[in-house]
Amino acid sequence: MATTIGDNAVVIDYDDDFIRAGYAVPEREPGVLQPALVRPAGSGAGGETSRPIRDRRVEDWDQLEALLADVFYRQCAWVKGDEGACLITEPMFTSKADRERLTQMMFESFNVSGLYVAEQPVAALYAVGKVTGVSVDVGYSVTDVAPVVEGSLVSPAAQRCEAGHSLVTAELIARCGEEHRRLREHERDAVRDATAAVTPSRDDASGDDVPLRDETYTLPDGRKVSVPGAARRECVERGLFRPSDRAGLVDAAAAAIAACPAEQRRAVVDAVGVCGAWAGRTEGLDARILADLEQQLPPSMKPFLASTPEYMPTGTARWAPWIGGAILSKVVFTHNQHVTKVEYQETGPSVAAKLKG
Structure with missing residues (x-):
């Protein structure tokens, strides 16, 4: 029975901008959901987008639950009343209260048959x-x-x-013209992906004798965006390696x-x-x-x-934490290291203490 659970487990990994999800098959890339592109229910076509996760901490549990329902019942084709097991990779510094709330959501909202929480750094190295x-x-x-x-x-x-890629984008926009500030978020990201340049070393990054050429990126609608060579390098330096204030x-x-x-x-x-x-x-x-x-x-x-x-x-x-989680799921569910539905019913959300690690 435990082997069957492990073979059919769904693995979830998340950051502010992506929820990666899919069955535990390490050889396949996970499905990817971008929370920022999903509008809250009832917001209408012109509604504001929002992020339920900020700085790798859940801020909007209701929206996260709605997103995970889409993952489980549409993307993974779970059937209500016959749900499977789930392994979730957890960011560092997650509080006990948040872990218990996540455990409660998994068992009470999604009726999972088993749950395991893996630490993202450990899973990333497993991959x-x-x-x-x-x-x-x-x-x-x-x-x-x-x-x-x-x-x-x-x-x-x-x-x-x-330090993260949103800060690289912000630094790039700050060094470019007004045309960049009018771009939507996914357009800014596309410009960053096409033009940002990583120099081989700190010495190369600070040397003016190795200039980068200007780049022009064409958006899908035909608009052209010009990025100065210095901005291509400085956005990465200031966003990741040498911020001015941290x-x-x-x-x-x-x-x-x-x-x-x-x-x-x-x-x-x-x-x-x-x-x-x-x-x-x-x-x-x-x-x-x-x-x-x-x-x-x-x-x-x-x-x-x-x-x-x-x-x-x-x-x-x-997708290293997700892939590592998929590998780990083959072990933890097979060897009954997860929390079962019966254990949750007997203990409640505090059973999350067993999941630490």
């Missing part, structure tokens, strides 16, 4: 075949950096910094490694896993993070990227 390393998860508005040792998060060393993501990574016990530091730098929906498809970003990190670490601790195994899909870095 590349690692149980020890450093996960650098570049999200929409924040980046989470977490050392993991033997499949367990080193919680005291975990770091979250204000630490960058490499600073956070170095701090996370330094906060590990001395005997663990060398082990975790052997596998630096860079992931994220935007980061995973941005050429040169992982190499730049590694180069800057090497400059900040002692010479005796040379970091290495956790490369994607050949047998894994090419887009693994984009």
Whole structure:
């Protein structure tokens, strides 16, 4: 029975801008839902869009429930009264209250047969075949950096910094003309994806002797958007690496490694896993993070990227926590490490304490 549950489990992974969902088949990319493009019920064609998740924390539980209902009953074709099991990857720093509320929603609103909650950094490293390393998860508005040792998060060393691809977009728009400010969000994102440039190192980024050419991007409706060469580089530098008023993501990574016990530091730098929906498809970003990190670490601790195994899909870095969750589901449900419906009925939402990890 447990094996059947594991084979039919739905895996959910979320950030501010994406909900990734699908049956636990690691070789396939998950279905992707963009909460910001879904209008709340009753808002009408001109209604405002909203994000139920901000800075990787749920702010609108009702809207999240509506989105997950679409995932379960339309995308995954669940039938009411015959729901399956679910594994959810959880962001760092999720509160006990939020975990209990999520558990309550899963059992009471969606009648899941079993539930497991996995930590996103641990799942991300699972996706590349690692149980020890450093996960650098570049999200929409924040980046989470977490050392993991033997499949367990080193919680005291975990770091979250204000660096994400929405900030790259904001920096790009700030350095361009008025035409950019009138673009809609998905148009701004398309311009960023086509023009933002990652330089190989901090020295290259600050050097004026390596100019980038201006780029022109044509929107689907034929409008042309011009992006100066300097803006292409500076948007990434200020959005991720060298913000003017806060630490960058490499600073956070170095701090996370330094906060590990001395005997663990060398082990975790052997596998630096860079992931994220935007980061995973941005050429040169992982190499730049590694180069800057090497400059900040002692010479005796040379970091290495956790490369994607050949047998894994090419887009693994984009959906690493989801793929790792799909792999993990084959273990946790088979070995009865999940919370069952009976356990929830006996204990209530506080049974979520069993799910931590």
